[in-house]
Amino acid sequence: MGETDPITDTDPLAPLGWSPLWADRAEDAAARNERPGAEPGRVVRHDGVAVQVATRDGVVARPVLATVDPQPVVGDWVLTTDETVVAVLERSSLLRRRDTRRDTEQHLVANVDTVIIVCGLDRPVRDGRIQRATAVAWDADAEPVVVLTKADLVADAEETAVAVRGANPGVEVLVTSSKEDAGLQGVRDLGVGKSVVMLGESGAGKSSLANALSDGDVAIVGAVREGDAKGRHTTTSRELHVLPSGGVLIDNPGVRSLGLWTDAESVVATFDDIDSLAEGCRFSDCAHDAEPGCAVRAAIDAGDLHPARLEAWHAFHAEVEEADRRADEKAWRTPEAPPESKRRRRRGRGR
Numbered sequence: 001m002g003e004t005d006p007i008t009d010t011d012p013l014a015p016l017g018w019s020p021l022w023a024d025r026a027e028d029a030a031a032r033n034e035r036p037g038a039e040p041g042r043v044v045r046h047d048g049v050a051v052q053v054a055t056r057d058g059v060v061a062r063p064v065l066a067t068v069d070p071q072p073v074v075g076d077w078v079l080t081t082d083e084t085v086v087a088v089l090e091r092s093s094l095l096r097r098r099d100t101r102r103d104t105e106q107h108l109v110a111n112v113d114t115v116i117i118v119c120g121l122d123r124p125v126r127d128g129r130i131q132r133a134t135a136v137a138w139d140a141d142a143e144p145v146v147v148l149t150k151a152d153l154v155a156d157a158e159e160t161a162v163a164v165r166g167a168n169p170g171v172e173v174l175v176t177s178s179k180e181d182a183g184l185q186g187v188r189d190l191g192v193g194k195s196v197v198m199l200g201e202s203g204a205g206k207s208s209l210a211n212a213l214s215d216g217d218v219a220i221v222g223a224v225r226e227g228d229a230k231g232r233h234t235t236t237s238r239e240l241h242v243l244p245s246g247g248v249l250i251d252n253p254g255v256r257s258l259g260l261w262t263d264a265e266s267v268v269a270t271f272d273d274i275d276s277l278a279e280g281c282r283f284s285d286c287a288h289d290a291e292p293g294c295a296v297r298a299a300i301d302a303g304d305l306h307p308a309r310l311e312a313w314h315a316f317h318a319e320v321e322e323a324d325r326r327a328d329e330k331a332w333r334t335p336e337a338p339p340e341s342k343r344r345r346r347r348g349r350g351r
């Protein structure tokens with residue numbers, strides 16, 4: 001690192017989101033690492049054995065020291081020498097999901113500001129899936145935004161948007177048609193100066209939105225491609241692209257099932273409307289099922305709360321408990337781990 005570059009528009013790292021914050025974190029990491037000559041860069045691709053890092057000298061491929069903990073993912077800021085990545089800078093956000101088959105935590109992308117949840121209106125909009133994705137975003141410390149695509153294919157796009165807004169208070173919901181060039185400016189605005197990632201099923205319309213974000217530049221290439229001799233483009237790995245608006249877009253392969261790997265805090269964030277209503281329930285451990293004096297059900301009866309909210313709350317807790325149960329089971333099979341789940345359960349306002 002050595003030199004203390006003023007952050008200017010001429011810094012090749014600026015389009016990638018480099019800021020005084022990252023310069024500070026790079027200095028901290030360099031001080032801890034004592035690796036002279038390590039340079040900062042952002043991971044734009046993960047190839048399994050090596051990462052591609054956009055540095056001031058262009059994109060370079062580097063293996064990662066096995067001792068680097070945590071291991072870098074796309075979006076991470078790192079320090080790299082001519083040989084290897086030696087440090088991952090402290091993250092601002094981290095998108096994680098549960099690998100439901102192996103029941104392990106999978107790190108997807110780091111340092112995103114916004115998670116765009118893409119849903120095609122050409123198929124049923126599933127509340128539970130949106131709910132899970134918003135929870136994953138909040139768990140990551142990123143802002144979720146729902147984008148309902150293909151509005152040209154249905155007559156009731158706005159009605160669906162109203163329902164999705166009702167079921168997800170506090171979450172911005174945009175309606176777009178890439179075909180009719182409608183609502184796309186709202187999506188472009190999301191990308192200005194931000195790092196955004198898109199989540200959504202295959203065919204939901206992510207590529208079409210990505211093209212809109214990049215002002216129709218299909219290749220979505222930017223400064224990061226300088227020095228990338230191969231210039232290959234693959235849609236099967238997560239990649240980071242510089243947007244003309246000054247933001248960064250991270251592609252994500254079609255995520256069919258977003259396994260939950262989230263903690264109580266994000267449950268609180270997601271369901272704070274229900275939790276504040278639950279303050280009025282007669283029983284502090286009210287499950288909002290058939291208990292007398294349930295303020296949540298009363299709010300639904302009074303038309304103050306969308307019934308889908310409570311359904312999603314039940315589904316969410318059922319899933320968290322199922323994950324806990326399986327984590328406990330796994331812990332029983334692993335002698336050194338305690339059989340008690342570390343995750344806090346949270347029902348109503350019980351603590």
Ligand SMILES: Nc1nc2c(ncn2[C@@H]2O[C@H](COP(=O)(O)OP(=O)(O)OP(=O)(O)O)[C@@H](O)[C@H]2O)c(=O)[nH]1
Pocket residue numbers: 149150151152153176177178179180200201202203204205206207208209253254
């Ligand atoms: N009618 C209509 N079709 C759209 C719209 N947006 C996307 N499509 C079509 O939907 C299909 C899927 O769109 P993509 O943008 O490739 O979807 P994706 O989410 O990137 O899909 P994967 O690459 O498989 O993850 C394509 O045939 C698009 O032409 C839209 O606004 N209106």
Ligand SMILES: [Zn+2]
Pocket residue numbers: 278281286287288289291293294295296297348
């Ligand atoms: Zn209740």
